[in-house]
Amino acid sequence: DVKVTQSSRYLVKRTGEKVFLECVQDMDHENMFWYRQDPGLGLRLIYFSYDVKMKEKGDIPEGYSVSREKKERFSLILESASTNQTSMYLCASSLTSNNQPQHFGDGTRLSIL
Amino acid sequence: AQSVTQLGSHVSVSEGALVLLRCNYSSSVPPYLFWYVQYPNQGLQLLLKYTSAATLVKGINGFEAEFKKSETSFHLTKPSAHMSDAAEYFCAVSGTSYGKLTFGQGTILTVHP
Numbered sequence: 001d002v003k004v005t006q007s008s009r010y011l012v013k014r015t016g017e018k019v020f021l022e023c024v025q026d027m028d029h030e031n032m033f034w035y036r037q038d039p040g041l042g043l044r045l046i047y048f049s050y051d052v053k054m055k056e057k058g059d060i061p062e063g064y065s066v067s068r069e070k071k072e073r074f075s076l077i078l079e080s081a082s083t084n085q086t087s088m089y090l091c092a093s094s095l096t097s098n099n100q101p102q103h104f105g106d107g108t109r110l111s112i113l
Numbered sequence: 114a115q116s117v118t119q120l121g122s123h124v125s126v127s128e129g130a131l132v133l134l135r136c137n138y139s140s141s142v143p144p145y146l147f148w149y150v151q152y153p154n155q156g157l158q159l160l161l162k163y164t165s166a167a168t169l170v171k172g173i174n175g176f177e178a179e180f181k182k183s184e185t186s187f188h189l190t191k192p193s194a195h196m197s198d199a200a201e202y203f204c205a206v207s208g209t210s211y212g213k214l215t216f217g218q219g220t221i222l223t224v225h226p
Contacts, residue, residue: 004156031212040122042203042218043157050211090156094212099145099164102214104156 002027004105006091012111019078021108023091029103030096032074034058034066037088037107049074050096081112115140115206119217127225132176132191134220136204139185145207146187147214148178152200160202163187174198199224 007022035043045058047066067075092102120135149157161172168180178189205214
């Protein structure tokens with residue numbers, strides 16, 4: 001069965017810290033995605049990756065970076081955390097074709113104090 | 114460019130009543146469409162997908178959706194609501210590359226006894 005695992009369900013950090021969110025998929029998917037979810041705003045794409053070491057900006061990349069050194073792992077990095085980055089972060093993966101669904105992890109609820 | 118509009122951020126029904134969640138899309142290419150469900154503090158789970166094989170699509174948990182090209186709609190229905198259907202539902206349309214999805218704002222479904 002499809003499995004996308006996010007390293008933490010809940011995370012509390014302080015402003016200015018460098019924060020790493022990790023995501024691992026076991027389905028050999030080419031594509032991986034990072035979203036943030038905020039009430040009333042739906043899901044907004046931060047970054048995505050279509051291959052190892054390849055990445056593209058999504059709709060709201062400011063303040064974030066990503067790393068994909070191995071096919072199964074996609075990391076989201078908050079370079080210097082700020083309180084407006086408090087949110088639910090969702091990772092997803094998919095096969096390369098546009099008619100394939102994305103499969104989601106359970107999310108990381110991140111609080112920046 | 115793709116966009117999705119979900120009419121009604123909150124829908125409330127009685128147990129046993131018809132569930133109708135509305136989704137209209139805009140797409141510059143023939144669309145692939147998806148409905149996801151999100152239970153509290155969980156990631157998104159795929160309910161069903163339209164990939165041009167049949168206009169009436171059946172999904173999990175008794176849900177179905179009908180693709181209507183003339184109305185650019187993909188509404189989600191269930192004949193009889195159950196308490197366990199209470200969740201947030203997202204409609205999404207596939208983009209033109211890399212399996213990217215554009216999500217609607219979400220509809221929170223409440224089911225009353």
